[in-house]
Amino acid sequence: MAIGLIIIGDEILSGKRVDKHFSKAIELLSARGMQLGWADYVGDDPARITATLKRTLAGDDIVFSFGGIGATPDDHTRQCAAAALGVPVVLHPEAKALIEQRIVEMAAAAGQDPRLEAPENQHRLKMGEFPQGATIIPNPYNKIPGFSVKNAGAGGHHFVPGFPVMAHPMMEWVLDTLYPHLFHQVAWQEKSVYVYDSMESTLTPLMEAVETAYPLVKVFSLPSVGDAQTRRHIELGVKGDPTQVDKAYEQLLAGLDGFQAEYKPV
Known part of the structure; x- marks a missing residue:
C-alpha cells in the first residue's frame, strides 16, 4: 500500500x-x-x-x-x-x-x-x-x-x-x-554530505558497493551546479533502515576519504 x-x-x-x-x-x-x-x-x-x-x-x-x-x-x-x-x-x-x-x-x-x-x-x-x-x-x-x-x-x-x-x-x-x-510503522533514517568538485561517475562504484553491503539502505546522489553562494557539489547520502544507515554512512565516508574528496556533513 x-x-x-x-x-x-x-x-x-x-x-x-x-x-x-x-x-x-x-x-x-x-x-x-x-x-x-x-x-x-x-x-x-x-x-x-x-x-x-x-x-x-x-x-x-x-x-x-x-x-x-x-x-x-x-x-x-x-x-x-x-x-x-x-x-x-x-x-x-x-x-x-x-x-x-x-x-x-x-x-x-x-x-x-x-x-x-x-x-x-x-x-x-x-x-x-x-x-x-x-x-x-x-x-x-x-x-x-x-x-x-x-x-x-x-x-x-x-x-x-x-x-x-x-x-x-x-x-x-x-x-x-x-x-x-x-503512523511511524517504518523506521527511517537519512545521512548525507556535500561532496565538492567531484563527478558522479567517479562516485558510482562507491555507491554500488555501499548498497551491496547494506541491502536495507538506498544511496542517493543529488548534483548541483552551484550558484553565487555555493560551489558545485553533489549531495551524497544514505537512507533507509536505521539499523544499517550508520554503518553504511561510515563506509561512504571511508570511500570518499579514499578518493581524497572534499566533503562536509549536511
Whole structure:
C-alpha cells in the first residue's frame, strides 16, 4: 500500500496557480512517519480524470485528490469518481445539512433571509452530490465537505477542494481519523554530505558497493551546479533502515576519504 496524490486543475498545468499541495502533503505525511509514493497531475478533462481514477481505484493505495469538487462547469471530479466506480451521484444527507447550515449562517451574517429554496442555494447543494456510498470529510473552513470512497483493494480515495486553506486541514483529519495505525510503522533514517568538485561517475562504484553491503539502505546522489553562494557539489547520502544507515554512512565516508574528496556533513 502506497500513498498517492492526484492534483487536478488546468490552472496548475497552465501555471496560473502554483501547486501548494505536493510539498504540504509531504510535510503532513513526514510528521506522521509516512512517505509519499507517487503523484499525478491532471487537467480539467473528464475523460482523463475518469481514466486516472479507474486505474487508481482498482489498486490498494491511499489516495488524496485535490481540486474539482465544486459546482461550476469546470468541476468534474465528483462525477468522474462516480463514473470510475460505476455508481450514480447522489445528494449526501450529511453534506446537504452542512451546506444548508452554511447558507443560513451566511444569510444571518448579512442580515438576510436564507431562502433555502432559492435557485442559487439549490445549486449550492450540488457540492454535496457524491458517488453513492461515499462518506464525508469535514471542512473546518466553511463546512462544505469533501468525501471518501473505498478502493477495490485495501486503500481508499479522499477528495478535498483545491483551496489549500481547506484542503490541508481536511487531509490532516483523514490521516488522523482513518490511518493513525499506519503512523511511524517504518523506521527511517537519512545521512548525507556535500561532496565538492567531484563527478558522479567517479562516485558510482562507491555507491554500488555501499548498497551491496547494506541491502536495507538506498544511496542517493543529488548534483548541483552551484550558484553565487555555493560551489558545485553533489549531495551524497544514505537512507533507509536505521539499523544499517550508520554503518553504511561510515563506509561512504571511508570511500570518499579514499578518493581524497572534499566533503562536509549536511
